[in-house]
Amino acid sequence: MHVVPLPALADNYIWLLHDDSGHALVVDPGEAVPVEAALHARKLKLCAILLTHHHNDHIDGAGTLRNVHDVPVYAPDDERITIATHRVRDGDAIALAQPSARFQVMAVPGHTLSHIVYAGEGVLLCGDTLFSLGCGRLFEGTPAQMLASLQRLASLPGNLLVCCGHEYTAANGRFAQTVEPDNAALRQRLEEVAQLRAKHQPSVPATLSSELACNPFLRVNSEGVIDWCRRHGAANDPVARFAALRSAKDVFTA
Template sequence: MNLNSISAFQDNYIWVLNDEQGKCIIVDPGDAEPVLKALETNQWTPEAILLTHHHNDHVGGVKELLKKYPDLVVYGPEETQDKGTNRVVREGDKVNILKYEFSVIATPGHTLGHICFYCAPYLFCGDTLFSGGCGRLFEGTARNMFDSFQKLNKLPAETLICCAHEYTLSNIKFSLSILPNDDELNRYCRKVKELRAKNQSTLPSSLENERKINLFLRTHNVDLKDKIKEETNLQQPHQIFAWLRTKKDTF
């Protein structure tokens, strides 16, 4: 399968997997227009749509796509049933499309019903895990999101993080405001700045890389714990995660 990204809105990515016969799977089509253009340009035939959660910038194009392709199967969590989902999936479900199996992982936090789809090496994680960061908490709690991160962190190191937004540079700048002398963060910041200066995507990232540069995956880190001691006595990993998310909200 070939991985492709389609830019939408200001900073969204709509992901498409296609096989050698031109059949494809569309992930979180918030806008139908760029998807329809890509289908025509590449002569792709859509087989299914995968939805991670109910926010409009992830589901807004579904109904228009269904008008053109009425037989499309749309997999998504229960919270997307009124957005075009016709096949509800839950934690532990297996979805078979184009001879590939996608595992459904429940990842509440950004929304209560948020899910991710994993088909090695690809993780389509919507607005849960970003490169260098995590999703904003609209419905769930920091503990929800922390637990979701622990699930995703059990995946293989070579997992490719196919998140839905180009937030990487902002996330790394935030992380450097916490740990300005961190070698891995500074290395990655230089790389990300070079890519963005050329208007190139920073995604997908790898889970191996995220374990080095994503503070939300480094809540056991001694340097991070020492930094947090300057402001709070909270030292449990889930408490550090919540502290980071609160700091990011006002960064």
């Protein structure tokens, strides 16, 4: 399976997955034009649309694409997503004939209460729950919910490619460095990101194992993050540490 991030809107990524036979699916099409352009350029046939959550920058192109290509739209069980043809929930499996692919559905409340991710075919299609070197803001869920969701993702195989919804890696990394300035893996990742972005290339996907080594929101039990939290008065338990990290990131501007 080929995995292609399509830049969209200000800083979104629509994920295009396709096989060697020309069959494709897209994830979180916030607009239709980049998808149509990629399908045309690669001579691909769109066969399915997968949605992770209801925010407009992830679903606004789905209706146009469904109408043009007459394809199923898989989405969480959320009435705010009216374009869905197939509602999926935690524990469901999606088996597509074309492209031949199978994904496990996982509920990951936090960014929104109905957010889901799709794991399979070597990728983790995680929307706005997990970002490279960061995580999504808590618009609907609680710190405890979001931390539990991230810990579920952290338990998946480390070779999965993290395919997230935005190009936030450099900004996330600047915050991560304030938390773990001595993290050598983080330093190396940021050098890689700087080189990619200097060439106007995406910083994602990254492997889940890389995120486990670098992303402070997946490292609330690591010594470096605990030390940072202790200095910020929140070292008692993992949820408190996560909440302190998220609150600090919400107002971080460097």
